[in-house]
Amino acid sequence: MDRIPILKLRGLLLVTIQVDMHDRLAMQLQDELTARISETGARGVLIDISSLDIVDSFIGRMIANIAAMARVLDAQTVVVGMQPAVAITLVELGLTLPGVRTALNVDKGMALLEAPAHGIADQYAPDAHTSD
Amino acid sequence: MDRIPILKLRGLLLVTIQVDMHDRLAMQLQDELTARISETGARGVLIDISSLDIVDSFIGRMIANIAAMARVLDAQTVVVGMQPAVAITLVELGLTLPGVRTALNVDKGMALLEAPAHGIADQYAPDAHTSD
Numbered sequence: 001m002d003r004i005p006i007l008k009l010r011g012l013l014l015v016t017i018q019v020d021m022h023d024r025l026a027m028q029l030q031d032e033l034t035a036r037i038s039e040t041g042a043r044g045v046l047i048d049i050s051s052l053d054i055v056d057s058f059i060g061r062m063i064a065n066i067a068a069m070a071r072v073l074d075a076q077t078v079v080v081g082m083q084p085a086v087a088i089t090l091v092e093l094g095l096t097l098p099g100v101r102t103a104l105n106v107d108k109g110m111a112l113l114e115a116p117a118h119g120i121a122d123q124y125a126p127d128a129h130t131s132d
Numbered sequence: 133m134d135r136i137p138i139l140k141l142r143g144l145l146l147v148t149i150q151v152d153m154h155d156r157l158a159m160q161l162q163d164e165l166t167a168r169i170s171e172t173g174a175r176g177v178l179i180d181i182s183s184l185d186i187v188d189s190f191i192g193r194m195i196a197n198i199a200a201m202a203r204v205l206d207a208q209t210v211v212v213g214m215q216p217a218v219a220i221t222l223v224e225l226g227l228t229l230p231g232v233r234t235a236l237n238v239d240k241g242m243a244l245l246e247a248p249a250h251g252i253a254d255q256y257a258p259d260a261h262t263s264d
Binding site for chain 2: 003004005007008009010014016018019048050051081105106107110
């Protein structure tokens with residue numbers, strides 16, 4: 001049963017990590033995820049790590065690798081659901097998750113990925129959103 | 133790390149089962165899920181079982197129980213991502229997952245849960261969808 005499911009949510013892919021990661025599983029996840037990005041044309045990848053009590057350098061590197069691979073396939077990666085204790089450990093270990101954005105939960109991650117590319121700038125443009 | 137995450141997706145809750153289920157974990161999932169439904173006012177629960185190669189009577193009963201509990205809390209349950217082999221086994225074992233609807237994937241499950249209560253009837257109403 002060692003397989004991490006990749007769920008398609010509208011234009012995004014959602015990966016929920018809840019089993020212990022090991023080399024082979026990480027490689028398999030990278031293979032499957034890149035294949036799914038190319039297959040579905042997904043523009044965003046959400047990685048939920050709310051089940052993880054520990055993010056060590058192995059998992060940190062795996063997430064950074066996935067983000068880098070997704071980026072060259074024109075998809076952005078957002079890590080969601082990080083436990084407060086994990087954030088503390090990450091900083092203490094000096095792991096910065098380069099190229100990876102984070103959001104508090106899946107909803108916020110989706111909002112981040114679905115926002116226009118210059119989402120923050122748009123918030124200040126008065127006519128950015130006209131709904132009728 | 134034995135904890136099944138419950139993700140909030142807009143008004144729905146998403147549970148991805150990817151570890152071996154045992155009694156204590158199933159009880160914990162029921163506890164947490166019912167608490168989250170009552171907390172968030174979610175109207176739907178999506179249970180993704182795409183990682184499961186086998187759905188035995190224990191898992192079948194657990195899903196049926198979760199669906200029954202969700203129903204009394206005014207939330208509907210949709211099982212998504214069932215593997216074809218699992219469908220065959222379920223029917224051969226005579227497990228019918230009473231009170232549980234299924235959908236091919238998360239997207240379709242979300243559409244099912246977000247549709248109005250009489251979604252099927254609406255499909256036959258000529259003016260249900262006017263896109264312009």
